Amino acid sequence: MDRKTAADRFGRWVAPVAAEAGRQFRRAGEAVLSQTIRVAVTGLARSGKTVLTAALVQNLLLARERPTLLPFFAPAHERRLLGVERLPTRLRTSFPFDMVMNCLSADPPVWPPSTSGISELRLAIEYRPRGIGARLLADRAAVTFVLIDYPGEWLLDLPMLERGYEAWSAETLGLARTPPRDALARPFLSAAEAPLANAPAEAEAERLSALYTEYLRACRANPVNLSFVQPGRFLLPGREAEADPRLLRFAPLPPGSTRLHALMAERFERYKRVLVEPFFRDHFRRFDRQLVLVDLLSALDSGYEAFRDAERAMNAVLSVYRYGRTGLIRQLFGARIDKVLFAATKADHITPNQYNNLRALLEAMAMREGRFPGLEEGALAFGLVAALKCTEPAMLRFQGRPVEALRGVPVGAEEEQVLYPGEIPAHYPTPADWREGRFRFVDFLPPRRSDPLRQGVRGIYLDKALDFLIGDRFR
Amino acid sequence: MTPETKPKAGLYPVGQAEPAPPPKLPATFEPAEPLPAPEPSRRRNPAWRWVVRTGAALVLGLIVLDLGLFLEGLFDRSLALGAAFSLLVGAAVVAILSWIGMEIRQIRKLGAVEAIRIHAAEVLARDGHGGAMGFLAEARRALADRPAVARRFDRLEDMVLETMSDRDAMELFRREILVPLDMEAYSAVRRAAQWTAIGVSASPVAGLDALIALWRSVRMIRQIAEAYGLRPGPIATMSLARRVLTGVAGISVVDVMGDMWAQHLGHRVAGLLSAKLAEGVYAAVRVARLGLLAMGTCRPVPFTSEDEPSLSRLRTEITGSLVRSLNRPEKAEG
Numbered sequence: 141m142d143r144k145t146a147a148d149r150f151g152r153w154v155a156p157v158a159a160e161a162g163r164q165f166r167r168a169g170e171a172v173l174s175q176t177i178r179v180a181v182t183g184l185a186r187s188g189k190t191v192l193t194a195a196l197v198q199n200l201l202l203a204r205e206r207p208t209l210l211p212f213f214a215p216a217h218e219r220r221l222l223g224v225e226r227l228p229t230r231l232r233t234s235f236p237f238d239m240v241m242n243c244l245s246a247d248p249p250v251w252p253p254s255t256s257g258i259s260e261l262r263l264a265i266e267y268r269p270r271g272i273g274a275r276l277l278a279d280r281a282a283v284t285f286v287l288i289d290y291p292g293e294w295l296l297d298l299p300m301l302e303r304g305y306e307a308w309s310a311e312t313l314g315l316a317r318t319p320p321r322d323a324l325a326r327p328f329l330s331a332a333e334a335p336l337a338n339a340p341a342e343a344e345a346e347r348l349s350a351l352y353t354e355y356l357r358a359c360r361a362n363p364v365n366l367s368f369v370q371p372g373r374f375l376l377p378g379r380e381a382e383a384d385p386r387l388l389r390f391a392p393l394p395p396g397s398t399r400l401h402a403l404m405a406e407r408f409e410r411y412k413r414v415l416v417e418p419f420f421r422d423h424f425r426r427f428d429r430q431l432v433l434v435d436l437l438s439a440l441d442s443g444y445e446a447f448r449d450a451e452r453a454m455n456a457v458l459s460v461y462r463y464g465r466t467g468l469i470r471q472l473f474g475a476r477i478d479k480v481l482f483a484a485t486k487a488d489h490i491t492p493n494q495y496n497n498l499r500a501l502l503e504a505m506a507m508r509e510g511r512f513p514g515l516e517e518g519a520l521a522f523g524l525v526a527a528l529k530c531t532e533p534a535m536l537r538f539q540g541r542p543v544e545a546l547r548g549v550p551v552g553a554e555e556e557q558v559l560y561p562g563e564i565p566a567h568y569p570t571p572a573d574w575r576e577g578r579f580r581f582v583d584f585l586p587p588r589r590s591d592p593l594r595q596g597v598r599g600i601y602l603d604k605a606l607d608f609l610i611g612d613r614f615r
Numbered sequence: 616m617t618p619e620t621k622p623k624a625g626l627y628p629v630g631q632a633e634p635a636p637p638p639k640l641p642a643t644f645e646p647a648e649p650l651p652a653p654e655p656s657r658r659r660n661p662a663w664r665w666v667v668r669t670g671a672a673l674v675l676g677l678i679v680l681d682l683g684l685f686l687e688g689l690f691d692r693s694l695a696l697g698a699a700f701s702l703l704v705g706a707a708v709v710a711i712l713s714w715i716g717m718e719i720r721q722i723r724k725l726g727a728v729e730a731i732r733i734h735a736a737e738v739l740a741r742d743g744h745g746g747a748m749g750f751l752a753e754a755r756r757a758l759a760d761r762p763a764v765a766r767r768f769d770r771l772e773d774m775v776l777e778t779m780s781d782r783d784a785m786e787l788f789r790r791e792i793l794v795p796l797d798m799e800a801y802s803a804v805r806r807a808a809q810w811t812a813i814g815v816s817a818s819p820v821a822g823l824d825a826l827i828a829l830w831r832s833v834r835m836i837r838q839i840a841e842a843y844g845l846r847p848g849p850i851a852t853m854s855l856a857r858r859v860l861t862g863v864a865g866i867s868v869v870d871v872m873g874d875m876w877a878q879h880l881g882h883r884v885a886g887l888l889s890a891k892l893a894e895g896v897y898a899a900v901r902v903a904r905l906g907l908l909a910m911g912t913c914r915p916v917p918f919t920s921e922d923e924p925s926l927s928r929l930r931t932e933i934t935g936s937l938v939r940s941l942n943r944p945e946k947a948e949g
Contacts, residue, residue, distance in 0.1 A: 161657070208770055208773040208774045211774040211787055212783070217790070238839075244854065268934035487778070489777070492744035492777065492778050492779075492780075493744050493745075493747055494742060495744060495778075495780065496742070496780075526778075529776075529778065533777050534632045535632060536622060536627060536631060536632045537631060537632070538621070538622040539620075543622055545622065545627070545632060547632065550626060555625045555629070556629050556814065557627065557628060557629060558627045558628070558629055558632040559623075559625070559626050559627070559630065560622050560623075560624055560625060560627065561620070561624055562624030576623075577623035577625065578624060578626050579624045580625045580626075582626060598776070601774075602777075602928045
């Protein structure tokens with residue numbers, strides 16, 4: 141009797157301890173398997189990064205109920221997602237997800253206004269681990285998926301870090317004197333070559349920087365659609381520069397030794413020190429993966445010069461990854477990005493039979509300047525995406541034969557029209573490729589009768605992009 | 616392509632276009648080259664063929680004549696009796712004819728598998744966009760005869776968009792449709808092999824084990840064919856078995872040698888346990904091998920090295936299950 145009571149007492153003592161130990165073990169297992177992954181989404185203005193970020197998130201939120209939405213995102217198609225929910229953000233600005241989704245699901249749907257500055261969105265993705273070892277540790281784990289959206293223009297400033305004011309001025313003015321920039325830069329160039337001698341340096345710096353900003357804005361606008369605009373913050377200043385506009389009051393000048401020169405050089409260095417370096421040091425080095433969106437179609441549509449300029453911008457961005465593991469910039473910022481996806485956006489603006497050409501062209505553009513010692517084999521990929529498919533396939537009758545085309549409502553039109561977008565060159569193009577009627581790419585309105593809130597956002601290759609960027613973390 | 620063959624890039628009114636063919640249209644697949652006619656395996660003696668034909672005609676004639684005389688006799692006795700038996704005979708003839716028709720359809724379907732394979736190979740080789748849609752429609756007709764498979768096709772169609780590359784669409788087809796069917800067929804092979812192993816090991820009479828192996832093989836081939844959307848009756852099963860065995864002749868010498876060594880080793884390991892057990896394993900491996908060949912014959916897309924079921928894994932599973940089944944009674948006795 142006594143023995144039984146003792147055993148009971150022992151059991152009563154052991155059982156909760158064992159249960160608690162089991163709980164702790166599970167919790168420790170979940171902690172071991174849980175991780176945070178920061179994916180930065182960037183691209184120049186109008187590359188579609190806002191809608192793409194929202195589309196990725198919306199499809200992830202629905203992926204558990206609708207695994208067919210993301211057939212190439214392994215955790216979704218393996219039915220291992222247990223739940224996805226949004227978390228409060230830690231950056232001061234959170235990504236305007238609800239605003240974007242409201243725009244896309246409005247009747248009629250509209251494109252959301254473009255975002256500027258840096259913002260983030262956090263998701264907690266709970267999943268069932270795949271490996272036997274991991275499942276012994278815990279039957280569920282979580283990945284905190286942080287999406288950071290920032291202007292691609294800011295990346296264009298990276299090459300400035302390696303240059304002094306004189307070298308940068310010479311390079312920038314040289315570029316401004318070549319067509320088609322020369323026509324746009326004329327007011328600025330004439331002012332920069334003959335600054336007003338009597339005006340105070342401060343006032344003259346303000347006048348020249350305003351003219352220079354106008355020139356950069358004209359470069360980005362139709363019909364030239366150039367991509368390489370430096371300094372990038374002149375167009376998308378961000379919170380810090382908006383608070384202190386003097387950070388942006390400088391411009392390139394021909395060689396000289398006036399007081400204006402000294403002021404400009406000092407401002408140039410201050411711009412680098414206060415805006416460029418902190419961005420790379422505080423944000424960029426904390427990203428794990430990077431998605432760079434390139435609006436190659438607009439560049440192709442705008443002519444050979446715009447195409448070459450897009451290539452220049454792309455290679456400026458890629459230069460971050462060209463420095464190698466031991467490079468100066470690498471050491472300075474300690475970037476830990478280990479996977480980069482370069483994606484041509486708006487793939488729904490071309491017919492599917494041109495996808496391979498578009499991908500090959502993107503890769504050819506990136507590889508012309510050499511390889512990427514900063515990234516391991518397989519860590520850099522080239523693809524294409526569309527955040528939201530705005531077109532449907534159509535067939536155009538030409539000389540009695542059907543030709544693949546697209547159908548949709550172009551921006552600014554009321555009715556549906558058919559677009560024959562032409563063919564993307566399969567090789568690196570020469571100026572002769574821009575003959576009349578070779579290609580034409582048009583922006584379309586978001587599709588009606590789609591229900592992105594319940595059905596998800598039907599894009600192109602969103603799942604493959606997601607799988608490349610974060611799929612490997614769901615082990 | 617010269618510029619004249621393409622329209623000028625730009626916007627056109629909708630009236631100039633026709634809607635793209637809906638992606639789920641029935642396939643209009645015509646193989647680029649006519650399918651190769653099956654080669655006659657060996658030249659038969661024409662005299663023998665005539666013997667068979669005239670013999671069959673004689674038997675058929677006798678049956679018809681006998682039936683006619685039988686019915687005539689019945690009509691002589693009573694009109695009602697004659698009419699009733701005539702109806703019965705007519706119903707039996709219709710049933711036999713429709714059965715033969717079904718069998719012929721199944722044999723034709725077996726031939727269609729070959730056409731689907733060529734279509735799949737073409738789609739994969741072209742590496743384009745949109746070509747997989749026709750293939751998927753064709754595959755659906757061939758495979759989705761059960762509600763579960765039809766549901767999987769519905770899900771697949773929800774995933775495959777016209778913007779997807781053919782390779783991606785085919786990968787989804789493999790993953791969503793073929794892999795589950797492979798698993799079904801594979802488990803039919805494993806079951807048949809395990810049964811054969813146990814049956815042959817336990818068979819007390821020498822001839823009985825051969826019968827067990829034959830019976831299980833035929834059943835297995837039918838089950839495999841059913842997994843891949845075919846419903847062969849006895850004649851179609853025979854035809855399928857012939858196809859499988861014709862395939863066996865095509866296996867390279869290296870493959871056969873390698874397999875013989877593996878079988879030999881398996882045989883020896885099993886032989887250490889017991890001679891009867893070894894016989895069981897040996898028979899089971901042969902059935903399993905036949906099963907894998909049947910899978911290869913019925914599968915609408917050839918196996919890749921990645922998803923090909925392995926005989927060695929099957930052999931291990933068979934031996935394991937046999938050892939377990941033999942251990943169980945001993946434990947019970949102990």
